[in-house]
Amino acid sequence: MKAPNKYRIRTGFMASDDSYGNNGRFLFKQKKNKPDLDVIASDQIGWEHVSVSTQHRTPTWEEMCFIKNKFWGPDDCVIQYHPPKSDYINNHSFCLHLWKPVDIKIPMPPKIMVGV
Secondary structure (H helix, E strand, O other), rough: OOOOOHHEOOOOOOOOOOOHHHOOEEEOOOOOOOOOOEEEEEEOOEEEEEEOOOEEEEEHHHHHHHHHHOOOOOOOOEEOOOOOOOOOOOOOOOEEEEEEEEOOOOOOOOHOOOOO
């Protein structure tokens, strides 16, 4: 994981500086007619994690891919979990999460099972 420090929020709510490493809040301004992407990142307790939200809608697949590539490399595999309903926590209606365990390779299905 690598924090894209040029997008780091340095003043106000959840402000941080480069000394926080990968932990902090980041704001990605998008082009006209697209919402800004508000990201909170951390690398604590054996996990790398980002939450991605917008103000009025859930982030799209393309936006999640964009954020994934800002925080991880092209060959890194990260996960978007769909937990059991009994474990749901919803603090923000328009937020999605990406996760990567530290020091564990994430198993992936064979490509043939995904498509041709």
